Amino acid sequence: MRVLEDELFPSTPGKVKIERAHTINRQFHRCFASTSTMFLWALFLVALTASYLSFQSFVDTSSRYFTASWGGLQWEKQVRASAQIRRPEGFSVLVTGAAGFVGSHVSVVLRKRGDGVVGLDNFNSYYDPSLKKARKARLAEHGVFVVEGDVNDSRLLAKLFDVVAFTHVMHLAAQAGVRYAIENPASYVHSNIAGLVTLLEACKSADPQPAIVWASSSSVYGLNDKVPFSESDQTDRPASLYAATKKAGEEITHTYNHIYGLAITGLRFFTVYGPWGRPDMAYFSFTRNILQGKPITVYRGKDRMDLARDFTYIDDIVKGCVASLDTSGKSTGSGGKKRGPAPYRIYNLGNTQPVTVPTLVSILEKHLKRKAKKNVVEMPGNGDVPFTHANISLARRDLGYKPSTDLQTGLKKFVKWYVSYYGYQRGKNL
Numbered sequence: 001m002r003v004l005e006d007e008l009f010p011s012t013p014g015k016v017k018i019e020r021a022h023t024i025n026r027q028f029h030r031c032f033a034s035t036s037t038m039f040l041w042a043l044f045l046v047a048l049t050a051s052y053l054s055f056q057s058f059v060d061t062s063s064r065y066f067t068a069s070w071g072g073l074q075w076e077k078q079v080r081a082s083a084q085i086r087r088p089e090g091f092s093v094l095v096t097g098a099a100g101f102v103g104s105h106v107s108v109v110l111r112k113r114g115d116g117v118v119g120l121d122n123f124n125s126y127y128d129p130s131l132k133k134a135r136k137a138r139l140a141e142h143g144v145f146v147v148e149g150d151v152n153d154s155r156l157l158a159k160l161f162d163v164v165a166f167t168h169v170m171h172l173a174a175q176a177g178v179r180y181a182i183e184n185p186a187s188y189v190h191s192n193i194a195g196l197v198t199l200l201e202a203c204k205s206a207d208p209q210p211a212i213v214w215a216s217s218s219s220v221y222g223l224n225d226k227v228p229f230s231e232s233d234q235t236d237r238p239a240s241l242y243a244a245t246k247k248a249g250e251e252i253t254h255t256y257n258h259i260y261g262l263a264i265t266g267l268r269f270f271t272v273y274g275p276w277g278r279p280d281m282a283y284f285s286f287t288r289n290i291l292q293g294k295p296i297t298v299y300r301g302k303d304r305m306d307l308a309r310d311f312t313y314i315d316d317i318v319k320g321c322v323a324s325l326d327t328s329g330k331s332t333g334s335g336g337k338k339r340g341p342a343p344y345r346i347y348n349l350g351n352t353q354p355v356t357v358p359t360l361v362s363i364l365e366k367h368l369k370r371k372a373k374k375n376v377v378e379m380p381g382n383g384d385v386p387f388t389h390a391n392i393s394l395a396r397r398d399l400g401y402k403p404s405t406d407l408q409t410g411l412k413k414f415v416k417w418y419v420s421y422y423g424y425q426r427g428k429n430l
C-alpha cells in the first residue's frame with residue numbers, strides 16, 4: 001500500500017525528478033547507443049558497397065585486359081607483318097572498316113601491289129557479321145591482318161601508331177545506310193562524328209602524321225536539284241541524318257587540315273555496288289528476295305517519277321581510292337603542330353550514268369532469270385533523295401579516275417558472286 005502510495009504520491013518531490021533524470025539518461029544512452037550502432041552499420045554498409053564496387057571495377061578492368069581482342073606480343077607481330085611494305089616507295093596503310101564492302105576490296109588491291117596494310121573493324125551487327133568475318137578470312141589469305149576494334153578506342157589507335165609508322169590512313173569505317181538513321185540516330189553520331197574525331201586526334205598526334213583519305217558520300221548533295229552534282233555545288237541541305245554526319249565529316253576534316261596540317265582527301269561515293277557488297281542496299285536485298293520468291297518494295301518519287309541512282313561499280317571505286325592515296329600529298333605537322341599548309345581535297349566518285357530503280361530491277365530479273373514481285377509505293381519521307389548524278393571532271397583531272405563498268409556488266413558480276421557465295425541452286429531456298 002505504502003509502496004503504491006509512494007509511487008502515486010511521492011513524499012519527496014525531488015525523487016521524481018531524479019528518477020526522471022535517470023530515465024532520461026538511460027533513454028539518452030540507449031538512444032545514443034542505437035544511433036552509434038546505426039552509424040557503425042551505415043559505415044559498414046558504405047565500406048561494403050565501396051569494396052564491392054572496386055572489386056567490380058577490378059574484375060571489369062582485368063577481364064577487359066584478359067579478353068581484349070588486341071594487344072600482346074603475338075598481336076604486335078601480326079600487325080607488323082601485315083604492315084610490311086614489299087615494293088619500292090610503298091605505303092603502309094591503316095584501313096578502317098577493312099571488313100566492310102569497300103574496305104575489304106581496297107585492302108586486297110593495296111596488298112597485292114606490295115603496300116603494307118593493317119585493317120581495323122569493329123564487326124558490328126548492322127548487317128550480318130558473318131559476311132564481315134568471311135571478308136576478314138579472304139583478307140587473311142592475302143596476308144592482311146584485321147584488328148578487331150573500334151575507331152572510338154583512342155588507346156587502340158595510339159597503340160597501332162606506336163607499332164607502325166603508317167604513311168596513310170584509308171578511313172572507311174562508318175555507320176552507312178541512309179534510311180537506318182531514322183531507327184538508330186545515335187549510331188551515326190557515334191561512328192561518323194565521334195569516331196572520326198578520335199581517329200583524327202590519333203593521326204594529328206602521330207609522328208610522322210599520315211595522309212588521310214576517307215569516305216564521304218553523294219548524299220551530301222541532299223536536296224540539290226542542279227545536275228550533275230559538282231564538288232563546288234551547295235551541300236548545306238542534307239535530307240538525312242546520315243548525310244548530315246558525312247557533311248559534318250567534311251567540315252571536321254577541314255578543321256584538322258587547317259589547324260594540324262593533316263593532308264585530307266574526302267571521296268563522295270555514289271551508290272557503290274558489286275561482289276561482297278552490303279546486304280542492306282537495294283540491289284543486294286532485291287536479289288535475295290527475287291531468288292526467294294519474296295516481294296520487293298520499289299519506291300517511287302512525286303508525280304509517279306522513278307527514282308534514279310548513279311550506281312558505281314566497286315572496282316571503279318577502288319581505283320579512285322588507290323589513286324587518291326597515290327596523289328594525297330603529305331601531312332605537314334609534327335608533335336601535334338602544323339608546320340605548313342597541307343592539301344585538302346574533295347572528289348566525286350560516281351559512274352556518271354544514272355539508272356532508275358525499275359531498270360535496276362529489270363537487269364536483275366534478266367541475270368537471275370526470274371521475275372520480281374514488285375510492290376511499288378511512294379517514297380517515304382525517311383531521308384531518300386530522288387536522284388543522284390556525279391560530275392567527275394575533278395577526279396578525272398587529278399586522279400585519272402575513269403569508271404569503266406556499266407550497271408549491266410557490274411550486276412552480272414555481282415549475281416555471279418552472290419550465287420556462288422550463298423551456294424544458290426535453282427529451287428533451293430536461301
Ligand SMILES: O=C(O)[C@H]1O[C@H](OP(=O)(O)OP(=O)(O)OC[C@H]2O[C@@H](n3ccc(=O)[nH]c3=O)[C@H](O)[C@@H]2O)[C@H](O)[C@@H](O)[C@@H]1O
Pocket residue numbers: 176177178216217218219269270271272280281282283297298299300307308309357379384
Ligand atoms: O551514294 C551514297 O552516298 C549512298 O549510297 C547508298 O544509298 P542509296 O543510294 O540510298 O542506296 P540503296 O539503299 O541501295 O537505294 C538505292 C535506291 O533504291 C531505292 N530503294 C531502296 C530500298 C528499297 O527497299 N526499295 C527501293 O526502291 C532507294 O530509294 C534508292 O533510290 C548507300 O546505302 C549509302 O551508304 C551511301 O552513302
